Amino acid sequence: MKDCRQFYINGEWVHATDAHDSPVINPATEETVAVISLGTRRDVDKAVAAANRAFESYSQTTVKQRIELLRRVIDVYESKAKLMAQTISEEMGAPITLARTAQVPSGLSHLSVVADLLKHFEFETLQGSTLMRKEPIGACGLITPWNWPMNQVTSKVAPALAAGCTMVLKPSELAPLSAYLFAQIVDEAGVPPGVFNLVNGDGPTVGAALAAHPDLAMVSFTGSTRAGIAVAQNAAPSVKRVTQELGGKSAFIILDDADLGKAVTGCAKSCFRNTGQSCNAPTRLLVPQSRMQDAADAARLVADATKVGDPLRDDTELGPLANKTQFEKVQHLIQRGVDEGAKLAAGGIGRPEGLSCGYFVKPTVFAGVRNDMTIAREEIFGPVLSVIGYLDDEDAIRIANDSAYGLAGFVTSGNLDRARNVARKIRSGNIHVNGARLDFRACFGGYKQSGNGREWGEAGLEEFLELKAIFGYA
Numbered sequence: 001m002k003d004c005r006q007f008y009i010n011g012e013w014v015h016a017t018d019a020h021d022s023p024v025i026n027p028a029t030e031e032t033v034a035v036i037s038l039g040t041r042r043d044v045d046k047a048v049a050a051a052n053r054a055f056e057s058y059s060q061t062t063v064k065q066r067i068e069l070l071r072r073v074i075d076v077y078e079s080k081a082k083l084m085a086q087t088i089s090e091e092m093g094a095p096i097t098l099a100r101t102a103q104v105p106s107g108l109s110h111l112s113v114v115a116d117l118l119k120h121f122e123f124e125t126l127q128g129s130t131l132m133r134k135e136p137i138g139a140c141g142l143i144t145p146w147n148w149p150m151n152q153v154t155s156k157v158a159p160a161l162a163a164g165c166t167m168v169l170k171p172s173e174l175a176p177l178s179a180y181l182f183a184q185i186v187d188e189a190g191v192p193p194g195v196f197n198l199v200n201g202d203g204p205t206v207g208a209a210l211a212a213h214p215d216l217a218m219v220s221f222t223g224s225t226r227a228g229i230a231v232a233q234n235a236a237p238s239v240k241r242v243t244q245e246l247g248g249k250s251a252f253i254i255l256d257d258a259d260l261g262k263a264v265t266g267c268a269k270s271c272f273r274n275t276g277q278s279c280n281a282p283t284r285l286l287v288p289q290s291r292m293q294d295a296a297d298a299a300r301l302v303a304d305a306t307k308v309g310d311p312l313r314d315d316t317e318l319g320p321l322a323n324k325t326q327f328e329k330v331q332h333l334i335q336r337g338v339d340e341g342a343k344l345a346a347g348g349i350g351r352p353e354g355l356s357c358g359y360f361v362k363p364t365v366f367a368g369v370r371n372d373m374t375i376a377r378e379e380i381f382g383p384v385l386s387v388i389g390y391l392d393d394e395d396a397i398r399i400a401n402d403s404a405y406g407l408a409g410f411v412t413s414g415n416l417d418r419a420r421n422v423a424r425k426i427r428s429g430n431i432h433v434n435g436a437r438l439d440f441r442a443c444f445g446g447y448k449q450s451g452n453g454r455e456w457g458e459a460g461l462e463e464f465l466e467l468k469a470i471f472g473y474a
Contacts (some may be wrong), residue, residue, distance in 0.1 A: 002034035004176065007043060007200065008183040022200075025123035026322040027093040027327075027359045028311050034091075036176050039201035043208040044168065047197040051139035051166040052215055054194025057265035058134045059164040063118055065296035066162055068076035070115040072189040077108060077182075084150065084181055092146050092175040093319040093359070093380050094274060095311045100247030100454050102274075107150030107182075110456065114158040117441075117458055123163075123465075127281050131473035134465040136164035137241060141210035141233065143203075145223045146175035146403055147277040147381075150250055152222045153179055155444070155455045157196065167438025168197045168216070170206050182404040211235045211242075218243070218464065224379075225405075225449045243453030243463050245279070245445055246377040248407030249401035250324060253422060255393065257414040260291055266380055266435055267410065272363045275321055276330075276383035280408035280430065281452075284369075284376055286396050289389035296345040296367035296387055303346035303363040303385075309355065320359040323436040327359035330382035331395075334364055337375040342366040342386070371399050379405070393418075397425045406447030408432070429454070 005021065006013040016037040024034040061069075077084075084107075085099035094103050123134045140160055144152040149171065170181035183198040199206055207227075211219050218241040221231045225246040235242045252267040254260060267282050276283070284295075287295040291319055313317035321327045334349050343417045347364030361382055369376050369386040378384050390396040400409060408427040411433050413419035423431040429446040437472035438444075443459035455464050 001032060003035050003154055004175065004180045005037040007037070007039060007047070008196070008198040009047045010185065010197065011084065011187070012397055016040070017046075023321065024091060024175070024177060026090055027322050030357055030359070034177055034202045036173065036180075039199040039206045041205070041209045043199050043201070043305060044206055044213065047168040047199050048139060048213050050194040050197055051168055054192060054193075055136070055139050055166045056301050058192055058195050061107045062202065063121075063123070063163060066117050066164065067115055069113060069189070069191060070118070070158065071317070073186060073191065074111050074115065075188045076110065077186045077451060079193070080181065081108070084178060087178045087181055088149055088415065089319070090309050091177040092149065092233050092322040093311050093412055095316040095319045097316070098274060103148060103150060106148065106440075107154040110151070110154040110158045112458060113440050114162045117461060119161050120463065121458065126474055129474045131470040132400055133468045133470060134462075135468055137464055137466050138165065139215065140165050140167045140464065141213065141216045141219040142167050142169045143210060143219065143221045143223065144169065144171050144179070146172035148173055148180065149178040149281070153182055154194055155460060156220045158350055159461040159464050162461055165464050166195045168199060168210060170199055170201055170210055173200055173202050176200050185287060200414050203230070207231065212238065214238045216240060221245075228451065234402070240436055241463075243455070244451035245455060246407075246449060246451040247378070247405055248279040248281070248286060248446065248450050249379055249403050249405040249409065250280055250282050250408040250428065251284040251286050251403070252410040253286045253396045253412070253425070254288075254295070255396070255399060255411070255413040255418060255422070256288045256291075258412045259420070260294055260416070263412040264295050264298035266412075268299045268377070269305065271385045272302070272306055272383040274316055275278070275361070276380050277322060277326070279379075281410070282410050283380065283385060284371075284400075285387045286390050286399055287387060289391060292367060292389045296343070296365065299365040299387060299436075300346040300473070302317070303365050306363045308360055308363070318363060318383060319363060324359060326381060327361065328383065330361055330380055331382045333375055333378065333382075334384060337366050337369070337373065337384075339384070340373045340374060342373060343368040345387070347384075371402055393422060397422060401427045404449045407450035408446075
């Protein structure tokens with residue numbers, strides 16, 4: 001069992017002020033694989049003080065120095081890619097193949113994109129006699145979740161380092177081991193003391209302390225909408241900047257001129273990826289009402305063919321849910337779908353056959369779902385796909401937009417112009433047209449209760465900068 005009870009503060013590994021051990025559970029085995037210590041407000045105070053001291057000098061570093069620093073972090077990160085993949089799989093259950101090909105590379109992508117972006121980013125521009133200057137906002141609190149740990153950590157740390165900010169990171173206490181390894185990477189890369197700090201802890205204690213801390217200029221949060229509301233409320237009295245990437249209930253619209261079978265297969269596989277634990281997963285599949293049965297049959301074939309099991313096997317496609325709480329939530333919502341009259345086309349409650357322990361669930365497909373059903377309204381965060389029928393393009397757009405969320409959307413059509421027209425009308429921060437993949441150079445974030453602010457690329461860097469106007473400069 002790993003001992004990860006120390007925090008990383010001011011360039012040193014230190015013990016918690018008040019020891020409060022917490023187990024880290026492997027969701028595939030339900031066994032304890034590590035122990036961490038949950039921090040307190042006093043630990044947060046120490047880390048914030050270190051970040052503010054370091055800000056005085058780090059904020060004055062040159063762009064060239066920051067690029068060199070990011071490159072060192074990238075080099076060390078790459079050298080520990082295999083270990084990072086194993087760590088992520090162990091702590092949150094991602095299939096090892098997914099960890100190697102997506103979870104770990106996503107972190108590398110954010111670091112690399114920001115390092116390249118710095119080469120041409122303009123921190124100062126002259127408008128007549130006025131200098132418009134972009135400066136680092138200050139010491140920041142970063143709060144990240146358990147579902148895509150390195151994607152979320154690096155999408156905050158990379159732009160913070162690039163902007164000249166210092167930071168205190170609180171990863172999820174349910175999957176903290178990859179962040180612990182990342183702190184070791186930062187240390188080995190020679191990031192100056194106090195620039196990056198790590199304090200483990202739970203949301204109500206460490207998360208709330210970071211959000212409310214008067215000496216932090218910003219808090220960047222990724223997690224549930226419920227927790228995001230609490231972060232915003234705690235941050236309000238200090239009037240700090242708050243950026244949030246929250247929940248989603250994304251619609252995948254298949255127009256009537258598309259290849260239905262191919263599109264349904266792509267949607268279902270994307271929904272089930274990472275055991276459905278992606279905020280931008282397409283969990284509402286919108287198909288022409290007349291093709292409901294065809295769509296349900298195609299989705300069922302994908303669900304039945306998906307290999308669920310040991311995440312350390314190379315052929316496993318669906319690992320366990322990340323923790324017991326999530327397992328119980330998904331089971332409850334699947335039962336809710338049955339109770340509300342949706343037609344169960346595949347999967348259902350209970351573990352898959354042959355799996356007696358671990359937080360494994362069946363890839364599940366519901367057909368004949370109405371958009372007012374619970375499974376169409378709430379973010380399930382599991383491999384559960386709801387197939388909803390629509391009458392025409394405008395009806396599909398209406399249903400897609402009839403949600404409290406607006407993180408992502410998907411449109412598939414045999415006519416690109418038609419797909420583009422529908423994409424423009426969907427109220428979401430990211431739209432995928434005809435199977436287009438994510439672009440890490442673009443922005444990521446949502447409308448409505450999916451959050452505010454943007455991450456990734458230039459837009460993500462801007463969130464860590466303040467804009468100053470110096471009049472009479474020239």
